[in-house]
Amino acid sequence: MPMSRFTDTVSVVTGGVSGIGAAITRRLVAEGGRVVVADINKEAIASTAETFGENVVGRYADMTDEASVAAVVAEAVDRFGQLDAFFNVAGGARPGRLVDMSLDHWRFNIALNLDSAFLGTKYAAARFLEQGGGGVIINVASLNSLMPMHQGAGYSTAKAGVVMLTKQAALELGGHGIRVNAVSPGLVATPLTKQLTDVPAIEAAYLERIPAGRLAAPEEIAAACLFLASSDASYVNGENLVVDGAWATTGYPDLRPFLG
Template identity: 40%
Template sequence: MLLKDKTVIVTGGNSGIGEAIVLAAAAEGANIVIDYVAHPEETSSLIARVEEAGGKAVGLEADISSLAGLQALVQKAVEAFGSLDVLVNNAGIETRTSVLETSEEQYQKVLDINLKSAFFGTQLAAKQFILQGRGGVILNISSVHEDWPMPGNTAYCVSKGGMRMLTRTAGVELGEHGIRVLNLCPGAVETPINASTMADAGKLKSLNAAIPLGRMAKPEEIARMAVVLASNTSAYVTSTSVFVDGGIMQGSVGL
């Protein structure tokens, strides 16, 4: 089992890609701390699914846009399972607004949830890893839009671009402590954040046509890569981004 007896925090862990990562990590033997800010009943249901499969999980309602919320998650991991081995910075939001439309409030909310949480989550997890003295992994769930513009969703792209440089720089800084920092960058995924696209047959057809593999990813396909990157299978991989996008970034309309 790739994550046997490892303790993993997953922010935004009760839906979408986060939920899939929780289930995939638990199946590989991990102990899970599930962060959530809404729908506690879904978290309870997810914990039950993990336990039915023989795994261990606890939930914590925490605002990861604040240092207090992030610290509470680290403390929960240590209290529940004795240590922390992997932090998955998965929680994220978007506004689908352009640079001309985005309000200060919208910008701040996106940057706080997507980037500030990853920055200080990295800081707090790294301090815990150093205290334990055996390294650890920080896995940021970024996006193809850390590198690939998405007009009409500017604040989101800015947050993911910042996450890219966070990973590259923090990975260099923390390498001496045996801490790996990585970005996992999905393309289009069948999750609630893409519900409006999936509900529009025309938009969905256009999107699928732009993806060389011809379809959106399923959350579990992203989750399986997350497990590999968090495990010792990827022990020599750090300070970089891994794209899982069905080839969408390389697509071309041709001539």
């Protein structure tokens, strides 16, 4: 029998039109939820209802812009009357060697990955408090929150910050019945990783370090996120769930031969 853990709930999923975000959206709808998908991809947002169904509303949003994030939360409340869960999925990487990295380059990584999670957490939590408490925030971090990678100073540092933000938010908000947890995926088969895994030698370097012997499917990361957002995880707060096929046990591959 299909699960229905999210019947009559309202969620926001940022970065929700592709990859992990889209998988989370599909699962929420399948389990009875209503969703506001926030994304910077205007073309995909325009066809959101066609893609995910009538219980999903798409909204263009720049998650590094405070007014844009506030508007997304307001959209959820205006359309559906409440907010129950917020999934901070939007992110990305602009790689570069530390000694060559400009401050603008650094700030791009911090803004896209850490500032967006901060703003989503801030405005979702404020709404939860207005509703009298309760609510769930899930921050999608990365295995790079724990493991550095060559040319990943900005990205890895930002994702480590997402994990500490998660713990800080759980500390401050737990007394109000608000749970905040993180998920740190390993290598996932998404459009963002395709440029790497389409190169056989790079894919082999990764797979050599992943005991599971394969990439994760976005649906597998979504399943972990929905577990943490559900009542099944009612006493889990401030945690970082690593979903990596045991990759962290072996270390990060040295991709310098491929990076130039």
